[in-house]
Amino acid sequence: MNAMKAQEASVELTVLEKMQEHEQIVFCNDPSTGLKAIIAIHNTTLGPALGGCRMRPYASMDEALEDVLRLSKGMTYKCAAADVDFGGGKAVIIGDPLTDKTPAMFRAFGQFVDSLNGRFYTGTDMGTSTEDFVHASRETNCIVGIPEAYGGSGDSSVPTALGVIYGLKATNKTIFGSEDLSGKTYIIQGLGKVGFKVAEQLLEAGADLYVNDINLSSIKAIQERAKQLGRNVDVVSGDEVYTTAADVFVPCALGGIINDVTIDQLKVKAVVGSANNQLLTEKHGQMLKQKGILFAPDYMVNAGGLIQVADELYGYNKERVLKKTKSIYDSLLEVYKQARLDDITTIQAANRLCEKRLEDGKRLNSFFSHTRRPKWNIGK
Numbered sequence: 001m002n003a004m005k006a007q008e009a010s011v012e013l014t015v016l017e018k019m020q021e022h023e024q025i026v027f028c029n030d031p032s033t034g035l036k037a038i039i040a041i042h043n044t045t046l047g048p049a050l051g052g053c054r055m056r057p058y059a060s061m062d063e064a065l066e067d068v069l070r071l072s073k074g075m076t077y078k079c080a081a082a083d084v085d086f087g088g089g090k091a092v093i094i095g096d097p098l099t100d101k102t103p104a105m106f107r108a109f110g111q112f113v114d115s116l117n118g119r120f121y122t123g124t125d126m127g128t129s130t131e132d133f134v135h136a137s138r139e140t141n142c143i144v145g146i147p148e149a150y151g152g153s154g155d156s157s158v159p160t161a162l163g164v165i166y167g168l169k170a171t172n173k174t175i176f177g178s179e180d181l182s183g184k185t186y187i188i189q190g191l192g193k194v195g196f197k198v199a200e201q202l203l204e205a206g207a208d209l210y211v212n213d214i215n216l217s218s219i220k221a222i223q224e225r226a227k228q229l230g231r232n233v234d235v236v237s238g239d240e241v242y243t244t245a246a247d248v249f250v251p252c253a254l255g256g257i258i259n260d261v262t263i264d265q266l267k268v269k270a271v272v273g274s275a276n277n278q279l280l281t282e283k284h285g286q287m288l289k290q291k292g293i294l295f296a297p298d299y300m301v302n303a304g305g306l307i308q309v310a311d312e313l314y315g316y317n318k319e320r321v322l323k324k325t326k327s328i329y330d331s332l333l334e335v336y337k338q339a340r341l342d343d344i345t346t347i348q349a350a351n352r353l354c355e356k357r358l359e360d361g362k363r364l365n366s367f368f369s370h371t372r373r374p375k376w377n378i379g380k
């Protein structure tokens with residue numbers, strides 16, 4: 001084997017080693033539009049893969065691969081926890097969402113999604129918007145969460161934010177004995193599609209907020225909104241987001257922010273937010289527990305968007321989506337209770353529930369196609 005061949009083989013092995021748990025990875029390259037993307041399908045036991053598409057200026061292909069592998073696995077658990085008949089998948093586009101996006105790039109992405117022939121459905125995530133997917137939907141039917149005017153169910157960050165609010169209520173009930181959101185202090189990291197809506201609702205409920213975002217225009221926007229509501233927000237920057245004392249830390253930006261360094265710094269009673277993969281590793285769930293900080297498993301709290309886009313694939317019904325999103329409150333209380341009874345972390349309790357559902361799902365495998373789900377047409 002020449003040197004080049006040996007190098008190629010070792011790269012292949014590395015990717016294959018990394019995807020041991022995953023069913024499929026698609027590397028997408030379209031030089032004419034500048035699209036560089038990775039689609040990862042983790043597990044389709046419960047149904048075709050469903051998960052949003054993130055756009056970030058990843059420093060390397062490895063970093064992008066790592067992210068999409070973690071995110072798609074999270075979607076398998078999120079689908080199982082929310083009890084929807086879909087599997088785990090996710091996509092990442094490598095590029096700066098503020099400067100690199102074009103409609104053509106999203107159309108090219110749509111073509112790659114289409115080539116999977118119904119094995120993967122996608123929509124918005126961090127760095128992407130419903131408008132981006134209007135372009136993608138010109139190339140494939142496998143796009144979810146586009147505006148209602150285009151036949152979609154609208155912005156999925158609306159139910160995601162609502163789910164976070166239910167998660168906060170269940171957490172307050174567990175810690176303080178009352179679900180009341182007012183009179184408590186929350187630190188919100190990330191004021192994007194989800195974080196901004198959570199901040200708005202907390203302000204409306206009479207809560208006190210510390211806010212943080214790397215984008216100054218998002219800070220200005222929440223200050224403006226607080227003023228309209230006759231309220232105020234305190235801005236924290238850099239590490240202050242981890243070191244400031246408050247009741248709850250609400251991460252709504254990046255994952256991996258609960259790690260060896262930040263756990264030492266945190267002065268909160270709970271962590272409840274929308275960010276995917278908040279724990280850098282499962283060990284960090286144990287460390288939070290030891291410090292007496294209650295962790296709301298992210299994939300349970302942030303399932304509102306998934307619930308909406310999954311529902312869209314059955315024939316969207318808003319009432320049904322709201323009802324299922326509201327059930328995040330009870331599911332979370334149950335996980336908190338199980339974790340307490342079994343003296344395990346909340347993420348272990350949630351994972352156990354999901355793994356049982358996946359095991360049960362395997363028995364139904366031969367009865368359905370992994371690329372299509374029936375329409376329910378309930379409410380029509």
Ligand SMILES: NC(=O)C1=CN([C@@H]2O[C@H](COP(=O)(O)OP(=O)(O)OC[C@H]3O[C@@H](n4cnc5c(N)ncnc54)[C@H](O)[C@@H]3O)[C@@H](O)[C@H]2O)C=CC1
Pocket residue numbers: 124125126127128156157158160189190191192193194195212213214215218252253254255274275276302303305306
């Ligand atoms: N959009 C949705 O419905 C769902 C989103 N999520 C997760 O919630 C998180 C936020 O998602 P979106 O609001 O949709 O994203 P977004 O892109 O609309 O907003 C992210 C915000 O975080 C800020 N940000 C980025 N890096 C930061 C940092 N280091 N420190 C502080 N702020 C930072 C950005 O400037 C932006 O304002 C992501 O982890 C996403 O995967 C999870 C489930 C559904």
Ligand SMILES: O=C(O)CCC(=O)C(=O)O
Pocket residue numbers: 050051052053078122123124125144145156157276302303305306309
């Ligand atoms: O919210 C969406 O559009 C899809 C669900 C998803 O990607 C997520 O929950 O992370």
